[in-house]
Amino acid sequence: MANPKITFIGAGSSVFMKNIVGDILQRPALAGAEIRLMDINPTRLEESAVIAGKLISTLGVAATVKTFDNQRQALDGTDFVVVCFQIGGYEPSTVIDFDVPKKYNLRQTIADTLGVGGIMRGLRTVPHLWSICEDMLEVAPRAIMLQYVNPMAINTWAIAEKYPTIRQVGLCHSVQGTAHELANDLGIAYEDIRYRSAGINHMAFFLNFEQRQPDGSYRDLYPELHRAYREGRAPKPGWNPRCPNKVRYEMMTRLGYFVTESSEHFAEYTPYFIKEGREDLIEKYGIPLDEYPKRCIEQIASWKRTSEEYRNADRIEVKASREYASSIVNSVWTGEPSVIYGNLRNNGVITSLPDAAAVEVPCLVDDNGLQPTYIGDLPPQLTALMRTNINVQELTVRALVEEKREHIYHAAMMDPHTAAELDLDQIWSLVDDLIAAHGAMLPEWARGTQTAQVA
Numbered sequence: 001m002a003n004p005k006i007t008f009i010g011a012g013s014s015v016f017m018k019n020i021v022g023d024i025l026q027r028p029a030l031a032g033a034e035i036r037l038m039d040i041n042p043t044r045l046e047e048s049a050v051i052a053g054k055l056i057s058t059l060g061v062a063a064t065v066k067t068f069d070n071q072r073q074a075l076d077g078t079d080f081v082v083v084c085f086q087i088g089g090y091e092p093s094t095v096i097d098f099d100v101p102k103k104y105n106l107r108q109t110i111a112d113t114l115g116v117g118g119i120m121r122g123l124r125t126v127p128h129l130w131s132i133c134e135d136m137l138e139v140a141p142r143a144i145m146l147q148y149v150n151p152m153a154i155n156t157w158a159i160a161e162k163y164p165t166i167r168q169v170g171l172c173h174s175v176q177g178t179a180h181e182l183a184n185d186l187g188i189a190y191e192d193i194r195y196r197s198a199g200i201n202h203m204a205f206f207l208n209f210e211q212r213q214p215d216g217s218y219r220d221l222y223p224e225l226h227r228a229y230r231e232g233r234a235p236k237p238g239w240n241p242r243c244p245n246k247v248r249y250e251m252m253t254r255l256g257y258f259v260t261e262s263s264e265h266f267a268e269y270t271p272y273f274i275k276e277g278r279e280d281l282i283e284k285y286g287i288p289l290d291e292y293p294k295r296c297i298e299q300i301a302s303w304k305r306t307s308e309e310y311r312n313a314d315r316i317e318v319k320a321s322r323e324y325a326s327s328i329v330n331s332v333w334t335g336e337p338s339v340i341y342g343n344l345r346n347n348g349v350i351t352s353l354p355d356a357a358a359v360e361v362p363c364l365v366d367d368n369g370l371q372p373t374y375i376g377d378l379p380p381q382l383t384a385l386m387r388t389n390i391n392v393q394e395l396t397v398r399a400l401v402e403e404k405r406e407h408i409y410h411a412a413m414m415d416p417h418t419a420a421e422l423d424l425d426q427i428w429s430l431v432d433d434l435i436a437a438h439g440a441m442l443p444e445w446a447r448g449t450q451t452a453q454v455a
Contacts, residue, residue, distance in 0.1 A: 003032040003063075004333050007078040007143075009071060009132060010085030011037035012044025014307050016148070018051050020082060022059075022318040023326035029334045030326070031061035038067070038074035045069070051310045058315045071132065076139040080329050083132065084148045087124040088441050090296040096437045097121065098293055104430050105276045106421050109264045110292040112150040113202050114389055116418055119411050120434055122154035122396045123442050129155055133163040144332060144369065146171055146325050152201040152343055153389075156358035157397045160345040169370050170343030170358065172201055173322050174261045180322070181245075182209065182258065185234040186224055194218055196362065198350060198375045200386050200393075201343050202261035203269060204360045205378075209258065225249075225258065242294070244286040247273055255381050260360075264291045269389055271420035328365050335367035342370055350375045352383040357390050388416050403445040408435070 006024065011017050017037070024030045035052055039045040045067055052065045068074035075081060087093070097117035098108060111117025129149065136143055145168040149155055156170040175197050183190040194210045209225070210218040228234035229252070235245035247263035251270075259266055267273040267287050274287055282289065310316055324340040331338040342363045349372045350359050364371045377383070391414040399407035412418055412427050422430065435446060 003034060004030060004080060004329060005034045005036060005078045006080045006082065006329065007036040007038060007074050008048075008082045008084065009038050009074065010083060010149075011048045011067075012039035012041045013084045013086075014044060014048040014051055014310075015303055016084050017048050018055065018310070018316070019321040020084075020323060020325045021052050022055055022316075023321055023323060024329060025055060025059050025061050025063055026318065026320065027326055027330045029336075030330060031059070031063060033063045035063055035065045036068060036074050036078060037065065038069070038071055040069065042069065047307050047311065051307070051316065054310065054313065054316045055318060058318060072135045072139060075132070075135045075143070078140045078143050079333070081132065081136065081140070081143050081145045082148065082325060083129065083145060085128070086149070087121075087128055088438075090293070090300065093121070093124060093438065093441060094293060094296055096434065098290060100433050100437055101430060103433070104422055104426055106418060106430065107274055107276075107289050108292075108417075109268050109274070109288055109290070111268070112292060113152065113265060114269050114392055114417075115415050116412050116430060116434060118151045118154070119392065119396050119408065119415070120438060120442075122151045122158075123400065123408070123446055124438065125149060125151070126155060126158045126397075126400050127443055129159055130162060133159060133166050136166060137163070141165070142167070144168070144328070146328060147343075148172075148323075148325075151393075151396075153358040153393050154396050156201075156343045157345070157356065157393055158400055160358070161356070161397055161401055164345075167369055168344075169328070169363070170201060170360075171324050171328075172341075172343070172360070173324075174202060175204060175341040175360070176322050176324075178258070178260045178262075179206075179209075181235075182206075182221075182225065185228060185236050186221065188221075193221075197260055197341060198359070198361045198378060199260075199382065200353070200358065200389060201360045202265050203386050203389055204260045204341075205255075205257040205382050206260065207257065207378075222256075222258075225252065229253065242286075242288040242291060246285045247287070250285065255379075255385070257379065257382060264288050268417050270385070271416045274417060274421075276421060328370070331365040332367055332369060337364060337366045339363065340365055340370075342372070344370065344372050347372075349373070350378060352377040352380070353386060354390065354394070357393070388414075399446070400443075403443070405435075405446055405448055408446060 152170045192212045229249045245263045252258045327338045346359045395411035
């Protein structure tokens, strides 16, 4: 059997690349894969190539590594495309996304998925994803794009809108990661948990969360989650001590379901938790303001240390990650079925959400590709909350597809957190300032000198 060709665009994300490549090469059918690494930063690219080479040596497999500084060449004839870049980086773009809104007293936690930060990140990112799609259509039309880039829903929606024939899936680890967290909070082995989740990326909910019993039946764990929260036994301290994860538990008590993305994220997708002059809310729910810039600084320092350790090591410890990429590649390549949670165009899978929206649902994977499973209507309160985020996503995609600057303002108007804090004149002025600060990092159509017309 031939070996798959797997291309990494943004391979300079060396630690992420290491985890995915390590997962892939531990699967027997993929051990001879051709790993193609592409990045615009030659130093980071060379660093990643060294790490990949040491992975191959450690595992004793027959895989090969090739490096590219040309995107189309890296994609030519490939079978899978793993996308893992951050357009604009921590500096200047993430700093802009946080610092400019602060001038309007608009505070954020992560700012990479929704809100004014997520809108700007989408405007920076989608054109580069589209350029990959253009090249794939020319040199790898049947390849599958495994897209790990935020804002996930905006990106997935925009690709499906403009390049509907591209086989793509947006991948996140929030569903499986949260399931592990909840199992830990309840003191239950993850292997005994069964769950089903659906929604949109970063706002999907566990529709059921159950524990396998000795007789083979399943016990609903939602009553135990509610009881643990009331009694103060949950949430237990998570990986991030800056956020005690109370937001998600509180929302569970109001909505009846637990959301699959972190409290850091969820606090800024809704209008309830971050309010100017309400420091009591920040304290009560442990809202980690400016979390993402702090995380970026820590990760940059950690990447430098870890990459240097990998470079100097003769062997690299290889552990299985929680990412879905290797499972997808293995199932598509061998036909061995698997189930993953992926982001794709809705197309009627969740009947209470728009067909064009990007939804996150369980998908069956085999040599036919990825097939999303039918969900039907979500509980109405979950649908209503998701629509507030879908409004922002849709208007950002409309701005990109139609090249209409006014829709950037409309997207910001509809954002739940922004609209709760700022009036219309402030929103218009903030968008102007963000566009000016980003400059050439945004598409030319978005950089016009005129503010969107106010009738």
